[in-house]
Amino acid sequence: MRLAVxxxxxxxxxxxxxxxxxxxxxxxxxAASLRGPLEEIALAFEEKHPDVDLSFxxxxxxxxxxxxxxxxxxSVFVSADERQMQLAQDAELLVGExxxxxxxxxxxxxxxxxxxxxxxxxxxxxSGLRLVWADQGVPLGxxxxxxxxxxxxxxxxxxxxxxxxxxxxxxxxxxAVAGKVELGEADAAIVYETDSPRLRRExxxxxxxxxxxxxxxxxxxxxxxxxxxxxxxxxxxxxxxSERGQRIFVKYGFLGVx
Numbered sequence: 001m002r003l004a005v006x007x008x009x010x011x012x013x014x015x016x017x018x019x020x021x022x023x024x025x026x027x028x029x030x031a032a033s034l035r036g037p038l039e040e041i042a043l044a045f046e047e048k049h050p051d052v053d054l055s056f057x058x059x060x061x062x063x064x065x066x067x068x069x070x071x072x073x074x075s076v077f078v079s080a081d082e083r084q085m086q087l088a089q090d091a092e093l094l095v096g097e098x099x100x101x102x103x104x105x106x107x108x109x110x111x112x113x114x115x116x117x118x119x120x121x122x123x124x125x126x127s128g129l130r131l132v133w134a135d136q137g138v139p140l141g142x143x144x145x146x147x148x149x150x151x152x153x154x155x156x157x158x159x160x161x162x163x164x165x166x167x168x169x170x171x172x173x174x175x176a177v178a179g180k181v182e183l184g185e186a187d188a189a190i191v192y193e194t195d196s197p198r199l200r201r202e203x204x205x206x207x208x209x210x211x212x213x214x215x216x217x218x219x220x221x222x223x224x225x226x227x228x229x230x231x232x233x234x235x236x237x238x239x240x241x242s243e244r245g246q247r248i249f250v251k252y253g254f255l256g257v258x
Contacts, residue, residue: 130187
């Protein structure tokens with residue numbers, strides 16, 4: 001899949017010429033980990049475009065893609081990884097090429113009070129811990145497994161397997177993983193760095209993950225082929241890439257693309 005980092009104007013203009021237009025409702029299917037910045041972006045976007053009524057469906061990217069394949073109606077798909085966007089493209093759900101608009105990193109979040117006495121990354125493999133992670137089909141789950149595979153080159157070939165032996169729950173989205181740590185239902189979890197400020201406020205501590213173990217976490221956005229609001233959907237994607245939109249993502253801890 002080819003990825004664009006800037007505009008889709010040629011594709012969009014062709015689509016408009018084909019007769020797409022529509023009213024003011026705009027539905028965005030978006031990865032759950034983007035809830036904070038996208039809700040703030042919605043306020044800023046609607047201020048600039050008062051004729052648009054913007055709504056979101058937040059869930060795991062894999063669930064959103066499945067819903068779209070089953071006929072759910074939306075104008076924009078926002079995925080937390082390339083795989084789910086590629087599957088959507090293979091299913092002919094998209095108009096044009098996806099756009100990368102933000103990036104992220106992983107950290108280890110340790111529950112308040114550190115009940116598992118986890119001090120280092122290697123400590124995740126200590127026996128008797130209660131860990132949670134995202135299901136393998138969830139972008140965060142795929143990224144977690146990539147990071148653990150990279151760590152295994154340092155901590156031993158069976159490191160990822162020993163960590164997995166401590167997993168007591170697999171969650172359907174990134175919010176649920178962070179929530180288990182926040183509620184003390186897990187000793188630790190690998191989460192997005194953007195979840196760490198909230199977890200710290202609830203008493204959790206954070207162990208950074210070095211660059212050598214970091215997967216390439218990219219958030220992508222694309223127009224959906226069934227939209228009746230192509231021009232407004234285009235304006236929304238342009239806003240994500242705008243200076244103001246990028247400032248909002250950075251405010252929430254994401255890495256921008258500008």
